[in-house]
Amino acid sequence: MTDTRLDRHLRITVAALTRKRPQMVQALIASWGAMKLPENCTARCLIVENDDTPRTRDLIEATAVLPNGLELDYVLETEAGISIARNRAAKEALAQEADLLIFVDDDETVAQDWLVKLIAGYRQSDAVLLGAPLRIAPAVDNLTAFQSLMYKSLTEFYQKREQRAAETATLNTPGRAVIATNNWLVETRMFRDENIWFDKKLRFAGGEDTEFLTNVQARGFTVGWVADALVYETLPPARLSFIYQYRRTRDQSNTNFHRRMREKPKARYKIFLRIPGKLIQITVILIALPFSPTHSLLKLAKTAGGFWGKLGAALGTRSRHYTSTTGH
Incomplete structure (x- = not known):
């Protein structure tokens, strides 16, 4: 941990990618608007829509300033692919001169103290890349017996994964934690100075965040885990099969x-x-x-x-x- 990291004013871009999930992204934006903001920081939120047409632009432009004062930006990335859209978010963060790029997913909501906890973890660590836990949101109503069983099974799986991370990971070591872009912070200098980007070849396959992690570690940078910065994934019935x-x-x-x-x-x-x-x-x-x-x-x-x-x-x-x- 460096003294400059503790005292420095941080510029932050909090980003999510979206594609054909208007209700889910609306819930995410609402949770962004309800969250507490860390001190000595300037933060903005960003939605990157990865589609051929701006399906959610009107929704997002209607809430350009969130209740807590955060500004919400929108860009349309028409070239299909998750790694393409992540790189677009990184380019937008660099254009905003952000020090940190943070990712969550459009099917999640964030805890009220999520950003405060995440930034506190960053300030107390030496890591340039940090992950944090993903939990399951309360189940939707009217699940079938089989869907309820799968929901319980997934809840057990997520709990064990979070426990394993808590036992092995620290602010400066990833241990057995899953460092994934569903709850993820990186210094933007990894893109600007180190030329580490998300692999375009993985645009449809996924795993672009794992490869990014591997490249960061290969350069000798510290990776860590913030155990108390929580986000919650919504599981629609289609995923409970x-x-x-x-x-x-x-x-x-x-x-x-x-x-x-x-x-x-x-x-x-x-x-x-x-x-x-x-x-x-x-x-x-x-x-x-x-x-x-x-x-x-x-x-x-x-x-x-x-x-x-x-x-x-x-x-x-x-x-x-x-x-x-x-x-x-």
């Missing part, structure tokens, strides 16, 4: 395994040796499913999806997870 969770895990695994094969080409062939063991593991989970459905349901989706994603990568397929959108 077995097949969605399977596909999401498959696509994430596919992207990650492509990266691993670049680093260790032999991994492509070793994955086939694991097929018998993985089939046995899936069978065991299936047998346990009636006895521990809350735990086993999501585990089955993630185990099967994770392994099939790796096999697909070994066979040359690539994820296109971000070609479709769920939500409202």
Whole structure:
């Protein structure tokens, strides 16, 4: 931690990407407008719409100044792809001469003290890149019995992930925390001075934040975790299906395994040796499913999806997870 970081006035761009989620992005903006603001900072919010037409511009321009005084900016990025839109947000932050770029997702809301906690964590650390926890928002009404079961299973999974991060990560070490752009802060000099950007090749596959993290760490920079800066993800019923969770895990695994094969080409062939063991593991989970459905349901989706994603990568397929959108 440097004295200049403690005392310095910070310029901040808080950004989210959106595509065909007008109600969700409206809820995010409302939470931005209700949050407390950190001292000795100038912050602005930014929505980058990644679409061929400005579907939410009127909504955003109608609330150009939020109740807490934050200004809300809007840009349309017509070139499709999540990494393209993230890079557009970074360019906008640089144009605003921001010191920090912060990302959350358009299907989230932020806690009232979220930005205060995140900036306090940054000031107390040496990290140039920081992640923070993602929790699940309260369930929507009228879920089916199966959707309720999946919601409980996902809640358990998120809680365990946050606990694992709390036990291993600090403001200056990521430990076993998942550093993802759903709750993420970076110094803009990583783009301006280090020329680290989100990989355009991952525009539809995802995993661009993981590769960005890898590049930051490869340069020797500190990465950390802010354990008390909370955001909440809304899970629409469409995401509470077995097949969605399977596909999401498959696509994430596919992207990650492509990266691993670049680093260790032999991994492509070793994955086939694991097929018998993985089939046995899936069978065991299936047998346990009636006895521990809350735990086993999501585990089955993630185990099967994770392994099939790796096999697909070994066979040359690539994820296109971000070609479709769920939500409202």
